[in-house]
Amino acid sequence: MTYAIEVQDAYYRYLSSKDFVLKGINLKVKRGEFVSVMGPTGAGKSTLCLTLNGIIPHFLGGELVGQVRILGRDTRCCDVSELAQKVGLVFEEPESQLFCTSVEDEVAFGPENLGIPPTEIRKRIDWALQVVRMIEYKHKPPFKLSGGQKQRVAIAAALSMLPEILVLDEPISGLDPIGKMEVLSVLGDLKKRQEMTIIMVEHESEEIAKFSDRVMVLDEGKIISDGGPREVLGDVEKLKRAKLCPPQVCELAVTLNKRWEKTFSFLTLEEAKQGLRELFIKPIRTIKTIKNKENKVKAYRSEPLFYPNSGNHPIISAENLCFAYEGTDNQVLKNISLKINPGDFVAIIGQNGSGKTTLVKHFNGILKPTRGDVYVENINTRERTVAELSRTVGYVYQNPDHQIFCPTVEEEVTFGLRNLGLSEQEIEERAESTLRLMGLGEIREKPPTVLGLGERRKVSLASVVSMKTPVLILDEPTTGVDWETSLGLMETIRELNEKGHTIIVITHNMRIAAEYANRTVVMGNGEILLDSSPREVFSQRAILKKAFLVPPQITQLGQSLHVSGMPVLSCEEFYHIFSKLDRGCNHERHL
Amino acid sequence: MSAIYDIYVDRRSFLHGLDPRVKLFGVIIGMVITFIFGSLPLVLVYYILLVAILLSAKVGMGKYLYIVKLMLPITVLIIVFWPIFYPGGGAVLFQLGPLRVSLPSLIRGVTLAIRLNCLAILAYIFLYTTTQRQMIRGSVKLGLPYKYGTMLSISVRYIPTFGGIISMIMEAQKARGLELEKGSFFQRIKKYVTLMVPTIITALKIADNLAIAMESRAFGAPMKKTYLIDLKVKRRDLITLFFVSSAFVLVLLTKFWLQIGI
Numbered sequence: 001m002t003y004a005i006e007v008q009d010a011y012y013r014y015l016s017s018k019d020f021v022l023k024g025i026n027l028k029v030k031r032g033e034f035v036s037v038m039g040p041t042g043a044g045k046s047t048l049c050l051t052l053n054g055i056i057p058h059f060l061g062g063e064l065v066g067q068v069r070i071l072g073r074d075t076r077c078c079d080v081s082e083l084a085q086k087v088g089l090v091f092e093e094p095e096s097q098l099f100c101t102s103v104e105d106e107v108a109f110g111p112e113n114l115g116i117p118p119t120e121i122r123k124r125i126d127w128a129l130q131v132v133r134m135i136e137y138k139h140k141p142p143f144k145l146s147g148g149q150k151q152r153v154a155i156a157a158a159l160s161m162l163p164e165i166l167v168l169d170e171p172i173s174g175l176d177p178i179g180k181m182e183v184l185s186v187l188g189d190l191k192k193r194q195e196m197t198i199i200m201v202e203h204e205s206e207e208i209a210k211f212s213d214r215v216m217v218l219d220e221g222k223i224i225s226d227g228g229p230r231e232v233l234g235d236v237e238k239l240k241r242a243k244l245c246p247p248q249v250c251e252l253a254v255t256l257n258k259r260w261e262k263t264f265s266f267l268t269l270e271e272a273k274q275g276l277r278e279l280f281i282k283p284i285r286t287i288k289t290i291k292n293k294e295n296k297v298k299a300y301r302s303e304p305l306f307y308p309n310s311g312n313h314p315i316i317s318a319e320n321l322c323f324a325y326e327g328t329d330n331q332v333l334k335n336i337s338l339k340i341n342p343g344d345f346v347a348i349i350g351q352n353g354s355g356k357t358t359l360v361k362h363f364n365g366i367l368k369p370t371r372g373d374v375y376v377e378n379i380n381t382r383e384r385t386v387a388e389l390s391r392t393v394g395y396v397y398q399n400p401d402h403q404i405f406c407p408t409v410e411e412e413v414t415f416g417l418r419n420l421g422l423s424e425q426e427i428e429e430r431a432e433s434t435l436r437l438m439g440l441g442e443i444r445e446k447p448p449t450v451l452g453l454g455e456r457r458k459v460s461l462a463s464v465v466s467m468k469t470p471v472l473i474l475d476e477p478t479t480g481v482d483w484e485t486s487l488g489l490m491e492t493i494r495e496l497n498e499k500g501h502t503i504i505v506i507t508h509n510m511r512i513a514a515e516y517a518n519r520t521v522v523m524g525n526g527e528i529l530l531d532s533s534p535r536e537v538f539s540q541r542a543i544l545k546k547a548f549l550v551p552p553q554i555t556q557l558g559q560s561l562h563v564s565g566m567p568v569l570s571c572e573e574f575y576h577i578f579s580k581l582d583r584g585c586n587h588e589r590h591l
Numbered sequence: 592m593s594a595i596y597d598i599y600v601d602r603r604s605f606l607h608g609l610d611p612r613v614k615l616f617g618v619i620i621g622m623v624i625t626f627i628f629g630s631l632p633l634v635l636v637y638y639i640l641l642v643a644i645l646l647s648a649k650v651g652m653g654k655y656l657y658i659v660k661l662m663l664p665i666t667v668l669i670i671v672f673w674p675i676f677y678p679g680g681g682a683v684l685f686q687l688g689p690l691r692v693s694l695p696s697l698i699r700g701v702t703l704a705i706r707l708n709c710l711a712i713l714a715y716i717f718l719y720t721t722t723q724r725q726m727i728r729g730s731v732k733l734g735l736p737y738k739y740g741t742m743l744s745i746s747v748r749y750i751p752t753f754g755g756i757i758s759m760i761m762e763a764q765k766a767r768g769l770e771l772e773k774g775s776f777f778q779r780i781k782k783y784v785t786l787m788v789p790t791i792i793t794a795l796k797i798a799d800n801l802a803i804a805m806e807s808r809a810f811g812a813p814m815k816k817t818y819l820i821d822l823k824v825k826r827r828d829l830i831t832l833f834f835v836s837s838a839f840v841l842v843l844l845t846k847f848w849l850q851i852g853i
C-alpha cells in the first residue's frame with residue numbers, strides 16, 4: 001500500500017538560515033487519515049506544511065535532506081503545479097491567499113493555470129463551493145466576507161484542483177468562535193464524505209480532540225509525540241513541556257487520578273460527563289456556599305463583589321454611544337452605556353463584527369461617537385486629541401507589526417515616552433523599569449522585527465506600558481501565540497492590573513475571560529448583552545448561546561453535572577469541589 | 592474595515608458590459624484628446640462630458656466626489672503655482688511683491704488643473720467598471736504575457752488593502768502619542784518614518800505569502816492556460832469603437848487640418 005504522505009529523515013534549512021528548521025522528520029500518513037499537528041511557535045510546523053506540496057524545495061530553495069513522498073512520488077521529481085493537484089494548501093492569513101476580486105475567480109484560479117477546459121472548471125467551482133457551503137456567495141468579492149467564510153473559500157480554491165490531500169496551516173486560529181465552527185464542520189465533512197486525507201496545524205487541543213484520528217507534536221523541528229488523540233493529548237505533562245495547552249478535561253483526568261487515585265481517561269467533554277456523572281447524582285450548590293465564606297473565595301483568586309456601572313468615579317464612561325462609519329447607515333454601536341471603574345480588569349467577548357474593537361477605539365479617541373458621548377477622566381473625548389488621550393489610555397494593537405519601526409527594542413520602548421515630552425533621565429528610568437518588568441532586558445539591543453510573534457507582542461505591549469497610562473487596552477493579545485506564551489503575557493497583564501492599571505482586553509479565548517478578568521462584557525450586534533463578573537456571565541447560558549459563545553470546557557462540564565449556583569471557572573475550582581465531594585460530605589453541607 | 596477600500600463598483604451598465612480592450616482604447620484616446628484641447632471653455636465642456644460618462648456607469652455621486660477629493664491637493668497646487676512660475680504676459684491681475692499674476696497665466700493654470708482632473712476621471716472610468724478578470728483577460732489578449740497581466744491586476748487589487756493597512760498603522764502610532772501634524776517640515780518627514788517602516792515590513796510579508804499561495808495554486812504551470820470566461824466582441828463594442836475613433840479623427844482634423852485653435 002502506498003501512503004498518502006511518507007517523509008523519511010527530512011532535514012531542511014532555509015536559504016537565509018544557518019540552522020536546520022526541520023531536524024529529522026519521519027512520518028507516514030495513511031489515506032483518509034485526519035492528522036493534527038501541534039507545536040509551539042517556531043517549531044517548524046509551517047515549514048513542514050510547505051515541504052508537503054513542493055514549495056520547499058522547488059520555490060523557496062534552501063537545503064532539503066531526506067525524502068518526501070506524496071502518494072508514492074518523490075516531491076523532488078515533480079514540480080509544484082503537479083503536486084498542487086495532489087496536495088491542496090490552505091494558510092492562516094486571508095489577506096495573502098485570497099487575491100482575486102470574486103469568489104468564483106478565486107476558485108477558478110488553480111484549474112485555469114492547469115489548463116482545465118472551462119466547462120469542467122465550472123463544474124468544479126460549483127462542486128467545491130457546495131462542499132464548503134459557499135455557493136450562494138459565488139459572485140461576491142472575497143474581502144467582503146467574514147473570516148470563516150474567507151477561510152472556506154480558500155479551502156474551495158484548493159479543492160478545485162481535486163487534491164487527495166489537504167494541508168491546512170492554522171486555518172482557524174485567527175477566527176471568531178462562529179468562524180471556527182464553520183470551518184471545522186466543513187473539514188469534518190471532507191473527511192467523512194470525500195475521504196480526504198487532512199493534515200491540520202492547530203493550537204486548540206479541545207477541537208483537535210473532537211476531529212483527529214491522530215495527533216502529532218512538533219517541537220524544535222522534531223516530532224516528539226505521535227499517536228492517537230487520547231494517548232497524545234492525555235500526556236498532559238509532555239504537552240505542557242512543549243508549551244502547549246492540553247484540553248481542560250485531560251488536565252482534569254490527570255489531576256483526579258493523581259490526587260485521588262482514580263483511573264479516569266477523558267478526551268472530550270462528553271466522556272468527562274459520562275465518567276463523572278455517577279459521582280454527581282445529587283445536585284450540589286458548591287460555589288454559592290463557598291462564596292459566603294470570604295476566605296475560601298480568596299483561596300482561588302481575589303474576586304471582589306462589584307456592581308458594574310455603579311462606581312461613582314469611572315475613569316471611562318460611555319453614555320448612549322451610537323456609531324456608524326462615515327457615509328454608511330449601518331449602526332456599528334447601538335446606544336451603549338458603560339462605565340469602566342479604576343482597577344477593573346475587563347474582558348470584552350463576542351463575535352467579529354459585534355462592535356468590540358469599534359467600542360474600544362472610542363476610549364482613546366481614534367473614533368468619535370456619531371451620537372452620545374464618551375468621557376475619559378470626566379472630559380468628553382470630542383474635546384481632546386488622540387495624542388492627549390494617549391496619556392491616559394494606552395492601546396496595544398492586535399498586529400504588533402503595525403507599531404514596530406525602531407532598530408532596537410529599547411528605542412521602541414522609548415518612542416512613546418519621547419512623544420510625551422519627558423526628560424531624558426525620566427525616559428531612561430522608565431525604559432529600564434519597563435524592560436525589566438516585561439522580561440525584555442536581554443534582547444534590548446535586538447531589532448524587534450527579527451523576534452518571534454510572542455516577543456514582538458511583548459515589545460509592542462512594553463512600548464505602551466512604559467507610558468504608564470492609567471488605562472491599558474489590548475486587542476486580542478494572545479492570538480497566534482502558543483499557550484505558555486499566552487499565559488506569560490496574561491500574567492504580566494495581571495501584574496499591571498495589580499499595580500493599579502485599569503485593563504480592557506478584547507479576546508476570543510474564553511479561558512482568558514474566565515480566569516483573568518474580574519468583569520466580562522459580552523457584545524453582540526453592536527449592543528452590550530451582558531456585563532458582570534465572569535461567573536455571572538458564564539452562568540447565562542441562553543444569552544451566551546445567542547451570541548454564539550461557548551464557555552470554557554470545565555465550566556460546561558460543571559454545568560452539565562448539575563452543579564447549581566455559580567459556575568466553575570477553572571480546573572483549580574473543579575478540584576476544590578471534587579475534594580469536598582470525595583470526602584463524601586456533599587449533600588448535608590451544601591444543600 | 593477593508594470592505595471600504597474596493598475600487599471596482601459592481602453594477603450593470605453600458606460601460607460595465609464593454610470589452611476591456613475597447614474600454615482601454617477609449618480611455619487612451621480620451622487621454623490624448625485631453626492634451627489636444629487647449630482652450631478653457633472646451634476643456635470645461637469636455638470635463639463635464641467625462642463626468643456624465645462616469646455617472647452613466649451608475650457608480651453614484653460619491654465615487655465621483657472621491658476622485659475630486661483625491662485630486663484636490665494637486666488641483667490647488669497647480670492653480671496657485673502655475674502663475675508664479677510661468678508669469679507670462681498680458682494683463683496683470685494683482686501683484687504680490689515680485690510676483691505678478693496675469694490673467695492668461697491664471698487661465699492656463701486652471702486649464703491644466705482641469706485637464707489633470709479629466710485624466711483622473713478617465714482612469715477611474717476604467718477602474719470602476721472593469722473587473723480584475725477582465726483586466727487580466729484584456730491585457731493578455733492584447734499580447735501582454737499572462738504573468739505580467741496577473742501581476743498588474745493583483746497590484747490594483749492590493750492598493751485598497753495597503754490603504755487600509757496604512758490607516759491602521761497611523762492609528763496605532765497615534766495611540767502612542769505621535770502627532771503627525773505638529774512640528775517643522777523636517778520633523779514631520781521624520782515622523783513619517785514611523786509609518787513607512789511598518790508599512791514596508793507588512794507589505795513585504797504579504798508579498799512573500801502571496802507568492803507562496805499563488806505558487807500553491809499552480810501559478811506558472813507549464814501547461815497552456817485556459818480561461819473560465821472568454822472575451823467576445825459584441826455589438827456595443829463595435830459601436831463604441833466606431834464612435835471613439837470618429838470622435839478622435841474629428842478632433843485631429845479640426846486641430847491640424849483646419850488649423851482651428853481649440
